[in-house]
Amino acid sequence: MAVVETKDLTKVFTPGERGAVNDVNLLTREGEFMVFLGPSGSGKTTLLRMIAGLEDPTAGEILIGGQVVTHLPPRDRGIAMVFQSYALYPHLSVYKNITFPLRAQGVPKEEHRGKVEWAAGLLGIGELLKRKPRELSGGERQRVALARAIVREPTVFLLDEPLSNLDAKLRASAREELTQFHERVGTTTIYVTHDQIEAMAMGDRIVVLHEGFVRQVGSPREVYDDPADTFVATFLGSPPMNLVDHGDVLVGFRPEHLLPRPLVEGPAVEIGVRVTGIEYLGSERIVYALIDRDRFAEQKVVAKLPATYEVGVADGEAVEFAVAERNLRFFDKTSEKRADSRALVWG
Amino acid sequence: MIGLKGARRRRLPFQIYRWTALSVFSVLLAFPFVWMAITSFKQTSDLYNLNNNPFLFNERPTLEHLKLLFEETLFPRWFLNTAFAGAMVVLITLLLAVPAAYALARLTGRWGERLGIAIFLTYLIPPTLLFIPMSRVVSELGLQDSLWSIIVVYPTFTVPFSIWLLMAFFKSIPRELEDAAMVDGLTRFQAFVKLVIPISFSGILTVVIFTFTLVTQEFVYALTFISSASNQTIGVGVPIYLVRGDVYYWGSLMAACLIASLPIAVFYNLFLDRFIAGFTVGAVK
Numbered sequence: 001m002a003v004v005e006t007k008d009l010t011k012v013f014t015p016g017e018r019g020a021v022n023d024v025n026l027l028t029r030e031g032e033f034m035v036f037l038g039p040s041g042s043g044k045t046t047l048l049r050m051i052a053g054l055e056d057p058t059a060g061e062i063l064i065g066g067q068v069v070t071h072l073p074p075r076d077r078g079i080a081m082v083f084q085s086y087a088l089y090p091h092l093s094v095y096k097n098i099t100f101p102l103r104a105q106g107v108p109k110e111e112h113r114g115k116v117e118w119a120a121g122l123l124g125i126g127e128l129l130k131r132k133p134r135e136l137s138g139g140e141r142q143r144v145a146l147a148r149a150i151v152r153e154p155t156v157f158l159l160d161e162p163l164s165n166l167d168a169k170l171r172a173s174a175r176e177e178l179t180q181f182h183e184r185v186g187t188t189t190i191y192v193t194h195d196q197i198e199a200m201a202m203g204d205r206i207v208v209l210h211e212g213f214v215r216q217v218g219s220p221r222e223v224y225d226d227p228a229d230t231f232v233a234t235f236l237g238s239p240p241m242n243l244v245d246h247g248d249v250l251v252g253f254r255p256e257h258l259l260p261r262p263l264v265e266g267p268a269v270e271i272g273v274r275v276t277g278i279e280y281l282g283s284e285r286i287v288y289a290l291i292d293r294d295r296f297a298e299q300k301v302v303a304k305l306p307a308t309y310e311v312g313v314a315d316g317e318a319v320e321f322a323v324a325e326r327n328l329r330f331f332d333k334t335s336e337k338r339a340d341s342r343a344l345v346w347g
Numbered sequence: 348m349i350g351l352k353g354a355r356r357r358r359l360p361f362q363i364y365r366w367t368a369l370s371v372f373s374v375l376l377a378f379p380f381v382w383m384a385i386t387s388f389k390q391t392s393d394l395y396n397l398n399n400n401p402f403l404f405n406e407r408p409t410l411e412h413l414k415l416l417f418e419e420t421l422f423p424r425w426f427l428n429t430a431f432a433g434a435m436v437v438l439i440t441l442l443l444a445v446p447a448a449y450a451l452a453r454l455t456g457r458w459g460e461r462l463g464i465a466i467f468l469t470y471l472i473p474p475t476l477l478f479i480p481m482s483r484v485v486s487e488l489g490l491q492d493s494l495w496s497i498i499v500v501y502p503t504f505t506v507p508f509s510i511w512l513l514m515a516f517f518k519s520i521p522r523e524l525e526d527a528a529m530v531d532g533l534t535r536f537q538a539f540v541k542l543v544i545p546i547s548f549s550g551i552l553t554v555v556i557f558t559f560t561l562v563t564q565e566f567v568y569a570l571t572f573i574s575s576a577s578n579q580t581i582g583v584g585v586p587i588y589l590v591r592g593d594v595y596y597w598g599s600l601m602a603a604c605l606i607a608s609l610p611i612a613v614f615y616n617l618f619l620d621r622f623i624a625g626f627t628v629g630a631v632k
């Protein structure tokens with residue numbers, strides 16, 4: 001096991017243009033499950049590929065287990081990687097796919113059988129060893145890819161959107177399996193995804209990336225509850241955080257915190273809104289509305305009402321909503337960074 | 348799903364359709380071989396009698412044509428020459444085309460594609476145009492009347508075509524596979540040898556067969572560059588020595604064709620499964 005560290009890591013594909021990855025400084029913890037989260041084009045995969053050694057950094061350093069590996073080829077970094085497509089070798093059986101890294105690194109043949117049985121047992125694919133990749137289902141392929149990655153006991157695991165090829169149902173169970181798998185092997189893991197649910201559910205810490213810059217590093221709770229800037233605030237959460245223009249600051253609050261007045265306890269800010277649309281989603285209702293007060297009139301907000309709140313809210317109706325003060329977040333309007341909390345004079 | 352498919356396959360109309368299609372194709376493809384075989388063993392008088400049923404032996408079968416082919420021409424020699432030249436040309440073609448195609452498919456980005464097209468365009472120049480420059484090259488190298496002249500010349504058209512063909516194969520292999528192999532402990536070159544080549548096996552096989560067939564049947568260059576009978580290949584030797592004026596030695600001609608084409612047919616059938624698998628393999632998905 002080892003920690004991964006990047007120092008001012010930068011990758012510029014076309015000189016003169018903005019880099020795909022810019023000055024990234026990260027340090028994982030021992031055995032941590034770290035998630036790189038960001039929209040497509042945010043540089044998360046490029047960052048992972050640089051850590052893997054598949055992409056040469058333009059500047060900066062990469063350390064694995066305290067050793068500088070910046071210019072080492074992938075095979076000398078002690079890493080294993082699971083690719084989005086799984087990249088199973090199509091002409092080899094599952095058994096040979098799993099032993100491939102062992103053969104490539106000259107592990108004595110008599111040790112292969114035992115190691116494969118261990119890895120296959122861990123992932124429950126003992127029955128599939130004689131099959132070819134094309135005879136496997138998506139979930140089975142993913143497990144074979146994991147077995148191939150773990151068989152040589154890497155110090156670091158890199159996973160590049162390994163669940164994106166699975167259907168929604170399978171994805172949820174695969175997510176849980178991956179988490180359990182990580183708990184069992186305890187290897188430092190870096191996981192790339194654009195799916196915030198995966199990131200929230202699996203990550204010990206989440207690195208939110210945007211346009212090649214790290215926007216925030218923190219636990220799922222921190223990035224969700226205390227976003228560092230408006231990008232993180234609106235990227236995470238569905239629907240995203242409401243941002244209301246209030247003089248020199250932007251006031252943010254989550255849709256699930258914008259509730260009908262009677263549901264909000266303690267000191268709160270009242271917001272009168274006019275409902276413009278309602279989506280019924282079973283477990284909750286999404287209410288789209290416009291603020292109905294003179295100074296902030298016509299600003300859009302979204303509220304998420306739990307199904308347990310059964311009072312009718314009708315389209316076109318004026319409703320008195322409120323947000324508890326402790327749930328308000330403030331952002332500087334020009335820098336879009338987090339600003340200090342302040343007393344809000346509303347209206 | 349599988350049960351349903353199986354049931355449909357067992358249904359009668361499907362069976363009739365399948366067997367009809369199979370029979371038509373089998374007859375169509377086997378006919379030239381059967382025809383060559385029958386003709387090789389027929390007496391000449393039987394061959395030329397229009398009242399005879401051409402599909403049957405109306406007179407006693409004979410080994411005369413084979414005897415003529417093997418004893419009175421240099422056919423065994425031509426056969427060996429063709430095999431040797433074929434093997435050499437295949438070797439040269441693979442040595443040049445495989446790395447070139449890989450480099451063009453993978454490493455040079457946008458230019459790779461343009462260069463690939465440019466290389467393919469050279470294949471469109473008719474060989475008859477290149478004749479005179481090629482003969483200069485052959486004489487400069489001092490290879491006139493030697494089997495080596497064609498071994499040097501044939502790759503000029505087998506290599507571009509093979510590069511173009513293999514490029515398509517290499518491009519269809521996802522880069523992630525090579526990335527995976529490199530993470531798993533190989534160098535890029537090892538990944539190429541241990542992964543890319545086995546996966547493109549059917550493409551490489553196609554190149555081998557294309558090249559070998561070309562050596563067997565090419566006429567113009569072989570005829571001009573080689574004049575001694577003992578240095579010729581089947582493609583030139585057979586028509587020159589078995590067609591004398593207006594006399595066609597049909598029996599021997601057919602026997603020669605049959606013997607020349609059988610190895611290629613057998614070779615092809617040997618790897619038929621690999622060909623089909625190669626074209627349908629689901630590499631990643």
